[in-house]
Amino acid sequence: MSLRFIAHLDMDAFYASVELLRYPALRGLPVVIGGRRRTVQDAAPDKVFPPLRNYTGRGVITTATYEARAFGVNSGMGLMKAARLAPDALLLPADFDEYRRYSRLFKEAVRAVAPQIEDRGIDEIYVDLTDLVMSETAGKALDPWLRARDVAANIQQAVHDATGLSCSIGVTPNKLLSKIASELDKPAGLTILRESDIVGRVWPLAVRKINGIGPKAGARLETLGIHTIGDLAKTDPALLLETFGRSFGAWMHEAAHGRDDRAVVTYSEPKSISRETTFENDLHPVTNRAQLSGIFTELCIKLAGDLQRKGYAGKTIGLKLRFDNFKTVTRDQTIDEPTQDAALIRRAAGECLKRVPLDRRIRLLGVRVGALSRPGERPAAKTPALFE
């Protein structure tokens, strides 16, 4: 594949930064976002947000300001644990509508500068800058990497103008490296990595910095004595294939050498839509049957609403249960026709539930619809030819 210029843009402490725009007095203080969702009461002008120390419940941190992160708290951490580390940090409820609004704003601002965008969730995107960079430098004695840096700086400025928020950008020849690069100089960083920088800048990093190597694979690599990306790059590929399987092992080897030819995908259809909820207290399938049933039906109604609003129907209905020991089971069932109807979803999910042994308390219940199609279109109608 010929040389590309791929950017990864990551908003800095996104949810927390949006809240600081609304509550500038909190700037400079340790603040975490998490727990329950924002309610109308939270909008009161004299609203005082409580310190973490008094928190009870099952919430986790979705974002923390850099001042809060200094106490060792981070995304995904239980709020109870975070309260021990940073008792004086302020806890704000999450306001996803507002974050989505800012998400649209920053993406529009980027699109005005560079239109080839791949969505990676609410606060990050990949941007393919290749055409922009090449059209300006082709046939001229300009270093395309300097041009790429200028474009990235323009994007950061455009995002700040549109939202008042900062972001960090990495620009490299591919998505894998750009994802790593954007993290190297947060917040408000702009990091350029060329192929010749891999050994010096990427190899010293922990293997977990590779997007796709998570807690499990990271731990297994540790036991093999492989700590850094450089260690991984120098590992005999045969050992990786043996330990992690043909596909994953080969991918790891390529990733460690900074090789990745995935395209920036500017549009994709959703594969599934789901709703799930964790209860404040674990519920017993017999004793709390009525309550569970009510929550179950409500999830199906919300899910049906999501499907209708987004214009999808699906024919694989899935159920998810998490028990008090955190063990998770799923069941699914494919029905004859795609649906977006709450009652039909509820019925199919109810059938799934009958196939799960219920001998423990339940902490989470979820419903999912997959095999999506747009109603009106048949899902790739397969009319089997009779004689073939």
Next chain:
DNA sequence: TCTGGGGTCCTAGGACCC
């Protein structure tokens, strides 16, 4: 005092068809 909610992708076995 553990561990949210919404997703994607991969693997693997079995059914079923040609």
Next chain:
DNA sequence: TCTGGGGTCCTAGGACCC
């Protein structure tokens, strides 16, 4: 009775990501 080689769909679980 034993022996094939695909291909697709369905289901369950798990790793991983934001």
